[in-house]
Amino acid sequence: MSDAGGSDPLAAAFADGPAFVPYLAVGDPDYESSLAYVEALAEGGADVIELGLPFSEPIAEGPTIQNAVVRALEAGMTPTRFFEFVADLDVDVPLVCMTYYNLIYQFGSEQGPRPFVERAASVGISGFVVPDLPAEEAGALREACDEFGLDLVSIVAPTTGEDRLEKLVAVSSGYIYVQARLGVTGASSSVSDRTTESLARLEGVDLPKAVGFGISSGEQAATVVEAGADGVIVGSALVDIVAEGHESNEPTEATADRLESKARELKEGALEGYGRRTPTPEGTSD
Amino acid sequence: MSSDAASGDRSGGDGDGEWVPAGDGKFGRYGGQYVPEALMPAIEELTDAYERYVLNNEDGFVDEFRRRIRDFGGRPTPLQRADRLSERYDTEVYLKREDLLHGGAHKLNNALGQVLLATYMGKERIIAETGAGQHGTATAMAAAHLDMPCEVYMGERDINRQRPNVFRMKINGSAVTPVTTGRGTLKEAISETMRDWATNVEDTHYVIGSVVGPHPFPKMVRDFQALISEEAREQVVDRTGGLPDSVVACAGGGSNTMGSFHHFVDDESVELLAVEAGGSSLAVDETEGVAPNSASLSTGTEGVLHGARTKLLQDGDGQIVESHSVSSGLDYAGVGPELAHLVDEDRVTPVNVDDDAAIEGFHRLSQEEGIIPALETAHAFGYLHEHHDELGDVTVINVSGRGDKDLDTAIEETAKRDVSNAPDMSMFNGGLR
Ligand SMILES: Cc1ncc(COP(=O)(O)O)c(C=O)c1O
Numbered sequence: 035m036s037d038a039g040g041s042d043p044l045a046a047a048f049a050d051g052p053a054f055v056p057y058l059a060v061g062d063p064d065y066e067s068s069l070a071y072v073e074a075l076a077e078g079g080a081d082v083i084e085l086g087l088p089f090s091e092p093i094a095e096g097p098t099i100q101n102a103v104v105r106a107l108e109a110g111m112t113p114t115r116f117f118e119f120v121a122d123l124d125v126d127v128p129l130v131c132m133t134y135y136n137l138i139y140q141f142g143s144e145q146g147p148r149p150f151v152e153r154a155a156s157v158g159i160s161g162f163v164v165p166d167l168p169a170e171e172a173g174a175l176r177e178a179c180d181e182f183g184l185d186l187v188s189i190v191a192p193t194t195g196e197d198r199l200e201k202l203v204a205v206s207s208g209y210i211y212v213q214a215r216l217g218v219t220g221a222s223s224s225v226s227d228r229t230t231e232s233l234a235r236l237e238g239v240d241l242p243k244a245v246g247f248g249i250s251s252g253e254q255a256a257t258v259v260e261a262g263a264d265g266v267i268v269g270s271a272l273v274d275i276v277a278e279g280h281e282s283n284e285p286t287e288a289t290a291d292r293l294e295s296k297a298r299e300l301k302e303g304a305l306e307g308y309g310r311r312t313p314t315p316e317g318t319s320d
Numbered sequence: 321m322s323s324d325a326a327s328g329d330r331s332g333g334d335g336d337g338e339w340v341p342a343g344d345g346k347f348g349r350y351g352g353q354y355v356p357e358a359l360m361p362a363i364e365e366l367t368d369a370y371e372r373y374v375l376n377n378e379d380g381f382v383d384e385f386r387r388r389i390r391d392f393g394g395r396p397t398p399l400q401r402a403d404r405l406s407e408r409y410d411t412e413v414y415l416k417r418e419d420l421l422h423g424g425a426h427k428l429n430n431a432l433g434q435v436l437l438a439t440y441m442g443k444e445r446i447i448a449e450t451g452a453g454q455h456g457t458a459t460a461m462a463a464a465h466l467d468m469p470c471e472v473y474m475g476e477r478d479i480n481r482q483r484p485n486v487f488r489m490k491i492n493g494s495a496v497t498p499v500t501t502g503r504g505t506l507k508e509a510i511s512e513t514m515r516d517w518a519t520n521v522e523d524t525h526y527v528i529g530s531v532v533g534p535h536p537f538p539k540m541v542r543d544f545q546a547l548i549s550e551e552a553r554e555q556v557v558d559r560t561g562g563l564p565d566s567v568v569a570c571a572g573g574g575s576n577t578m579g580s581f582h583h584f585v586d587d588e589s590v591e592l593l594a595v596e597a598g599g600s601s602l603a604v605d606e607t608e609g610v611a612p613n614s615a616s617l618s619t620g621t622e623g624v625l626h627g628a629r630t631k632l633l634q635d636g637d638g639q640i641v642e643s644h645s646v647s648s649g650l651d652y653a654g655v656g657p658e659l660a661h662l663v664d665e666d667r668v669t670p671v672n673v674d675d676d677a678a679i680e681g682f683h684r685l686s687q688e689e690g691i692i693p694a695l696e697t698a699h700a701f702g703y704l705h706e707h708h709d710e711l712g713d714v715t716v717i718n719v720s721g722r723g724d725k726d727l728d729t730a731i732e733e734t735a736k737r738d739v740s741n742a743p744d745m746s747m748f749n750g751g752l753r
Contacts, residue, residue, distance in 0.1 A: 113638075
C-alpha cells in the first residue's frame with residue numbers, strides 16, 4: 035500500500051475533493067483524434083485519466099467499449115504506439131493504463147510484466163488497472179510496479195467478500211476501483227444500492243475509493259460522491275460521444291468540445307455531491 | 321472423475337478415505353485464474369463444490385453422476401475394432417465410440433456433470449458457449465434432463481455452419497444467442513458467455529465446454545471426460561491383453577483429448593497424440609491478425625486467454641489472432657493448460673493435419689467403417705492415414721463425435737476440393753437443402 039498523499043501522484047489527485055477519473059480507449063477512432071479527445075478531458079477537469087490499451091478479447095467490456103477497441107485496433111493501435119501516444123500527450127494529470135494481462139505479459143524481449151512496466155514508467159504512466167488480474171495472479175505485476183514506483187489499482191466487485199477484500203487491498207495502491215454493479219462496462223441510468231454497500235465495506239481501507247461502471251451523468255456522479263465515493267470513473271458515456279462523432283463524421287474539434295463539456299458536467303456533479311454530504315466529523319473523508 | 325472418488329467406497333467425506341484437494345489449478349507454468357474480480361467469488365464457490373462433490377463424492381454426487389451418464393447418456397461406450405482400417409494400415413485400430421454417447425459426441429460427459437453439479441450448488445440458471453454446437457446441444461439436453469433454464473452463446477458464423485445443432489438446442493428448450501463480434505466463432509462465444517457470467521454470477525453456473533478457462537474448469541472438465549480413458553483402458557486390455565502403443569484424439573480446447581489420455585498418462589509406453597487442425601496453412605498472417613489454422617499446441621506461444629495461461633495463437637504484441645478450421649469445434653486460438661504442460665513435458669505429442677486431410681478422413685471412415693464422423697474427429701483419421709506406420713501395433717482412436725451436424729459443411733467443402741475418395745457429389749446439387 036502506498037502512503038496516501040505522499041509522493042504518489044494518484045493519491046495526490048484525490049487529496050483535495052472528489053476526483054473525476056475519465057476513461058477512453060486510446061487510438062479510437064484514430065491516433066490524432068484520440069490525442070485531442072484525451073486532452074479535452076483534461077481541459078474539462080479530469081483529475082486522473084485512465085487510458086485503455088486495446089486488447090482483442092476485452093472480456094470485462096460491454097458493447098460500447100468493445101466497439102471502441104475494434105475501431106482502435108483497426109486504426110493500428112499497438113502497445114508500442116500506445117507508449118508513443120502517452121509520450122505525445124500534452125496533459126498535466128496522472129495517467130493510468132487500463133489493459134488486459136496478456137499485453138502486459140508479452141511486451142518486450144523477456145516474458146513477464148517487467149519490460150512493460152519499465153516502459154510505462156519511462157513515458158510517465160502512474161499506475162495500472164488490469165481487469166483480468168485478480169489478487170491471486172497479481173504478484174509479478176505488483177513486484178514490477180514496486181520496482182518502478184508505479185501503482186496497481188485493484189477492482190472491488192459487489193461480490194467481493196471480506197476475505198477477498200483483505201487479499202486485494204494487500205496488492206493495491208493508488209486507489210481502489212469500486213465496481214458499482216455486476217456485469218460489464220456500459221452506461222446505465224441508475225446507481226445501484228450495491229455501490230453504497232461496497233463503499234460501506236471499504237470504510238476501513240486507507241486508499242481513495244473511486245466508483246465506476248455505469249455512471250453517465252453529473253447527477254449520478256453527485257449521488258455516488260454523496261454516498262461517500264472519493265472519485266467517479268466514467269468510461270462508456272464518454273466513449274459513446276467518440277462513437278457518435280465518428281459515425282456522424284463530426285469534425286474532431288466538435289467531438290472534443292462535447293467531451294470537454296461532458297467532462298465538466300461530471301466533474302461539477304462530483305463537486306456538487308461532495309457539497310451535499312452531511313457534514314461528517316473532521317478527517318473522515320480526507 | 322478422480323479414480324479415488326470414482327471407486328466410491330465411501331461417501332460424504334466422513335469416512336476414513338483421504339480427502340482429495342482441488343489443488344491450485346497450475347499445470348507446470350500453465351493454468352491459473354485470470355478472471356475479473358467479480359467472478360472470483362463464484363470461482364471459489366465452484367472450486368469448493370468441485371472438491372466436495374466431484375473429488376470426494378459428498379452427498380453421493382459421483383454415484384448420481386455415474387448413474388445418470390449410464391441411464392441417460394448410454395455409457396459405457398463400446399471399444400470397436402475397425403476391421404477395414406486395421407487391414408488397410410496393418411495395425412490393430414480400435415475405435416472408442418464416443419459418437420454413440422447421447423447427443424452424438426463426448427460433450428455430454430462434461431455437460432451432464434456440470435449441470436448436475438450446478439443443481440447440487442443450488443444454481444438456478446445455466447449458460448454455455450458453443451462452437452460446433454455439440455457442447456451447446458449436450459448442455460441443452462442435460463439442462464432439459466435436470467430441469468434447468470439454459471442459454472447458449474454461439475458465434476454467428478458457427479450458427480450458419482452448424483444449423484442442425486441450433487435446432488436441437490432450441491427444441492430442447494434452450495435459448496440460443498448469436499454472438500456477432502469478431503469472426504463470430506468459439507473465441508467470441510466464450511468471451512460473451514464470460515460477460516453474461518460476470519453479470520449474473522450469483523444464480524448462474526457457466527458450463528464451459530472444454531478443458532479451458534480458469535481453475536477449476538480445466539481439471540474438473542478433464543475429470544468428467546476421463547470416463548473415456550477409464551473405460552478405454554480397461555476395454556483395450558481386455559481385448560488385446562495389454563496396453564495400446566498409442567492413443568490418438570483430435571484437439572480443439574482439448575476435452576476429448578484429455579479425456580482419452582488421462583488414464584494412460586502414467587503408462588509411459590503409450591504414445592499420446594493430440595491432432596490439431598492444421599487448417600489451410602500453419603503460418604500466421606500478422607498484419608491481418610489471422611492464423612489459417614487452430615494449431616495452438618504445435619505453433620502457439622505462451623500467453624493468457626480466457627482465464628488461463630496456456631499456449632495461444634497470438635501476434636508479437638499479445639493480441640489474439642483469429643483461428644481457422646473447416647471444423648467449428650477445433651476453431652479456437654487457445655488450448656487447455658494441462659495439454660500445453662504435457663506437451664512441454666514431452667508426454668503428449670502435438671501433431672496436425674490440414675482441412676484437406678480431414679475431409680478425406682471424413683469420407684474414408686464413412687465408407688470403410690460405416691461411421692460418419694464429426695469433422696473434428698475426422699482430423700484424427702486424417703492423421704491415422706498419413707502416419708499409421710508410426711502408431712505401433714495397437715492404436716486407440718477416439719471417435720469424439722458423429723458427423724450428422726456436418727453434412728452440409730462436408731458436402732460444400734468436398735465440392736470445393738479435389739477429394740480423391742469422395743462419392744459422386746453431383747447428386748447433392750451443391751448442398752443438402
Ligand atoms: C465431435 C467433437 N470433437 C472434438 C471437439 C473439440 O473439442 P475438444 O478439443 O474439447 O474435445 C468438438 C467440439 O465441439 C466436437 O464437437
